[in-house]
Amino acid sequence: MSASRRRPHLDVDHLIDDPLTHVIVCCGSGGVGKTTTAAALALRAAERGRKVVVLTIDPARRLAQSMGLAELDNVPRAVSGVGLAAGGGLDAMMLDMKRTFDEVVEAHATPERARQILANPFYQALSSSFAGTQEYMAMEKLGQLRRRDQWDLIVVDTPPSRSALDFLDAPERLGSFLDGRLIRLLGGPARTGGKAYRKFFQAGFNVVTGALTKVLGGDLLRDVQTFVNALDTMFGGFRERAEQTYALLQRPETSFLVVAVPEQDALREASYFVDRLSEEGMPLAGLVLNRLHVEDTTDGISEGQAIAGAERLEALEGHELAASLLRLHAERLAAAAHDLRTADRFTVAHPDVPVAPVQALPTDVHDLDGLREIGRLLAKRHGV
């Protein structure tokens, strides 16, 4: 057994108990347990006395199941069964991106304009299927929750995007598009600048719209133009809102937790994210390493000894069960060694990133007790 690298420990309880922590963002690639981690942290913080809301995005409604809620819509609802003795509480909500988008439109446009926008086919497609809408609306919802000042801790689960970085980039992308040059152009040349500029622009405009009509077909172009014209009053608003939320993410009251599992792909994504957060000056609390196979090896036997023992037992009569148990033990020692090696590689590259290892559970988590157990493991001081 090679000696494990010493890695800084992520003190989860210190993080969630700190009254200055108001936002925790859980990010990472798909399938690493972000939603469960977010829910477990929120529950633990609530039972330790914080007033918490957890915002989940995943359409698989996993959190709904694990929180025992039949319905998670765009409104935070109290989770029952949470221990309130410490004076805290837990609300949970699931992001409805289309409804959130509709709300932004309604808040910024006159009722009539809002109706036009909401009825526009291009808007409808944009608000329900653009891959970045979810990220943008998650940010928007986070901003809204923070402004309501009703909770002292918001835990956010991030969308199941292609890569963890989408969460940071997509809102900016959508914001720039909605406020950008192309959409102004599509809205018609009348909108822009002085006469000379307009003349210059008109020529370019014709080339562009000609090409667009050719590529997209006239209908789509008309829908986009109607959408843009209806959106007139909201120009600037989108980008500004995205920027505000981005700024919120940079404040010290926010902490990012990068979630991963001890597998190469997941840790590679985690590394990208860690680097990106540091570039953007975003506050990284640490890495949550889920589903870690842990075997206590003190005074134990090695994988090789276990296999050798199993082989000798298999050659004898009447020791089949013991042989099987040694094989099983060898497999688990190998898994634990693999996980440790993989985790070590991350630590070599990022020696200063605190890590909270979470031991793999034999079964799935789908109730509050399971979440409590995960919370306990998250906060546990491990020897690994």
Next chain:
Amino acid sequence: MGDWEGVRLHVVTGKGGTGKTTVASSLAIALAAGGRKVLLVEVEGRQGLAQLFDVAPLEYSEHRIVPAAGGGEVFGLAIDAREAMYEYLAMFYRLGRAGRALDRVGFVDFATTIAPGLRDVLLTGKTYEAVRRRDDQGEYVYDAVVLDAPPTGRVTRFLDVNTSVSSLARMGPIHRQASAITTLVHSPRTAVHVVTVLEEMPVQETVDVVGELHEAQIPVGAVVVNQTRSSYLSDEERAVASAGRLDRPALAESLRAVGMPDTDALVERLCADAASHADRVEMENEARSGLDELDRPVYELPHVPGTIDPTALYELAEMLKEQGAS
């Protein structure tokens, strides 16, 4: 004869973390056996194939990545939406100046990242072109195309481009392109394989996506159960282990018989391992029963310890083939 005679487009999806890139790659190797040419396509810009096969990052052009049994060949292609857009503009519209003007005002960004569905049309459109491409003799260039597709949550919308795009672009070339793709995707020449592991959530997502695909009338192929582990104990032994009632003195005696330390600590550790293994197997069996109702061919692939390398892919390909995936 394999299960997928006549299928030209194999789409591989699965919940994140279930190993869909590994399965797509193994499937491509399996399909290429016996001298066939197979194209393996990725669309998510992650260079997952290059990492898996340990080759240089794939480009927007088709390169041979590995050989397969009997003179077969697997080619790789990473489709990039932006490159596909340029190619598309040049091919269908001969857009020179206007094409560049479109890029300057941000149209290419718009089309490849924002415009709902257009990105998917570009990505699936290129795949569609590879599926249908013929050489000078009129023979298909590829015997099969394997697409490492987006995860279960997005795959139906990704494949069913027609619904998202044709409601927007009701006519014109994009509409025609989307319609052609839709015809292929809804035909028996396509099979969507779903990768899962034996855990509750991935199985639930598998059941959900199979339902969605049926609803969208897209043919579902096999369910691939990935990362299975062998069970070392009989049903009875697991029940005893789970209840914590393994015969400890007998275990200690066995350990002594082969000269191993028979300490209480080791015996307890073995019993604890057995108990958690038993719980795990029970959960897996429950998850497996959730897949039975789907009535699709099920292939099982074992957990590969450590990091998956090209050798492991050949082994997995062999197992897929033995189970009928060709």
